[in-house]
Amino acid sequence: MTEAYFTGVERIRYEGPDSDTPLAYRWYDPDRMVLGRRMADHLRVAVCYWHSFCWPGSDPFGGGTLDRPWMRAGDPVALAETKMDVAFELFEKLGAPFFTFHDRDVAPEMGSLRETQATFARLTERLQGCIERSGVKLLWGTANLFSHPRYMAGAATNPDPEVFACAAAQVRDALEATHRLGGVNYVLWGGREGYDTLLNTDMARELDQLGRFLTMVVEHKHKIGFTGTILIEPKPMEPTKHQYDHDVATVYGFLKRYGLEREVAVNIEVNHATLAGHSFEHEVATAQALGIFGSIDMNRGDPQNGWDTDQFPNDHVELALPMARILEAGGFTTGGFNFDAKIRRQSVAPDDLLHAHVGGIDTLARALLAGARLVEDGRLRSLRAERYAGWKGDLGQRLLGGLDLAGAADAGLGLDPRPRSGRQEMLENLVNRLV
Template identity: 65%
Template sequence: MSDFFAGIDKVPFKGPESDDPLAFRFYEPDRLVLGKRMEDHLRMAVCYWHSFAWPGGDPFGGQTFQRPWFGDTMEHARLKAEVAFEMFERLRVPFFTFHDRDIAPEGASLAESNANVRAIAEIFAEKMAATGVGLLWGTANLFSNRRFMAGAATNPDPEVFAYAAAQVKCALDVTHELGGANYVLWGGREGYETLLNTDMKRELEQAGRFLSMVVEYKNRIGFPGTILIEPKPQEPTKHQYDYDVATVFGFLQRFGLEGEVKVNIETGHSVLAGHSFEHEIATAVALGVFGSVDANRNDYQSGWDTDQFPNNVPEVALAIYHILKGGGFTTGGFNFDAKLRRQSLDPVDLIGAHVGGMDVCARGLLAAAAMIEDGGLEAALAERYAGWETPGARAMLESDLAAIAERVERERIDPEPRSGRQERLENWINRFV
């Protein structure tokens, strides 16, 4: 046991009237919502990188956090694992997530790096068995080291492609051995800074083949989880190839992977792409590729990915509404890909931020469930599209352009527009959020 969270007990549920900042007001793991436990609906996870690896720096200043596990030795990594599971238990969170370079230091060779990761994974396995905390997903960091400055799968140097493939193999093996529910690929530098030195067609072909190799290997080892791609439009590159959900779906279709790979959607990335969070979720549901979610938010006055903890209940409620209408999570969940502000220095800040984020997700779930039970939005949609349920309208979709044009002229069709009633529906939503 470490003493980092000394004096902080397991977070209790105290209800909506509580003013205790370290108590849940809405999150009750065993509460039934639409016939399913709240914990099983939300499947929430703590991310390793922002919570335990980020030092609090920004482009204009260095480290502000002083954590006893910061360092490049295995001793530091073991302490970090100890503290992480102490936090998971205090939060009663069911899952965590990690990059390979979050959990163990990089060695002098890939073999040494992989050995370091496996050594920490053994500690994880023991702690997971003791606590019941599961792994929502693992991934490989293919963007921080300078070798990846021009990308990993899309790098112009084939040796970097090979190194990335070997690193992913180890990370996927470890994720499989730990019973991970998913494996994520985030193309942090799979894009370009300038087209002057970029062969886009070649790079897209490389990315497609790399992903195909990952899927082939996943099936070979019998990994039962889902392979996920996390869309992001920019940052750190000027333009990333996995721009948004629709772009990723087109990429998957091109390489015949739309039945093998789904998407991990982040709130902040949706905003950077010029979309709303619920738009990206609804798009993924409509295309059949919805997988998982990174729960955070951006500062809308900033033009970059600020990764703040979620606190916008209406935004989260609408997102969860679309998730529930799409059937809910299967292997995915809500991963708190969120970091403290660099002035939030204390251990209690780390616990309290997650308490708030978990409560926001719980409130969003309750609101979304109430919307579904009320049925008002479904009724409005059914009324708006009722014309398409008639035999004539369905037959028209099987017809041809000339036949449709002939009918319009013969029957002198001249339709009048009907109100979309947007404000009425917005007012209806506000009854629940």
């Protein structure tokens, strides 16, 4: 490793809520115990290779604005090495316990798949060294099956089986690398598994291809002894008009269809939730209700723009309730909070990357404390339970158990239940007293 990229900055430290140091944590105090667990072990924060080191600041109307040394002309492998060093410099300066990566983030596309494979092998070996030296762990790996033109019409769902095979080659390698590097999850995001027009699309066939692919991945996981979680990341649209992994409920139906609902969980991204017309909390609640909650891609969208803005989170109030929900269900097992977030295109100073992550991590920490207060207070939980208390009574039990429709109907005919207040405003105030 050569000289520092983030010059003039040492490891970010916790200084407490009153600190006015721009690059210090005010809320993220990794060893602080929250509900019996270290804050760091609750949050399992991961920094994302992709957004922070591979995106040049381009958008659909303009080229890159971020002048990174490793994006200039040069030997692609040497540039990838520089990038890796700077990435670990960031991970370490932030004190982030985890990172996440796509195969193509750490190793470039070469002339052929075989060459690309070889380069990936060499660079993941180097990655292993960085992991060992730094102590930063791998939350999950994944394969980029969306950037190369060969995937323009899908990877597993491509009309051309050769593309399916290429995707298999990438995923096999990325999954095995993840296993080798000690990763605790493996993610599939199907950015091209969808359609631009139904005119040329056979949806039933494509769903079967996707089910087949996922089945292969699950079988391979068991074969190689990978004990991490396989995660699907739902997203409704973008880059295609429609993606099959639309939202959590859709993914659940897909998993049930192919008998995979006990093998695969979801990686919920905040901005993908809102693009699908759901609140983030809704997606978490749905995954919990359906038993497929896995991990989180933490970011935020713009409520007025209709694309994936992938901004860093900055409102702990908004995140307090989802956090409480996750805590109540016992927190993460293999999952964590991965910052699938990018700085704005105008944030061209190197330290903008630091500000973004420090702010994001602090927002999570503050939301964790607020969520823990909600859980400890317990009133939300008990008021909710009380609302359904009638179901523990005789009628409730018989409705769930013995009665058929006629029996239930006969029971109903003599009743005239009175509306009870849902207490929404009172509950909102209760939350506000605690966050």
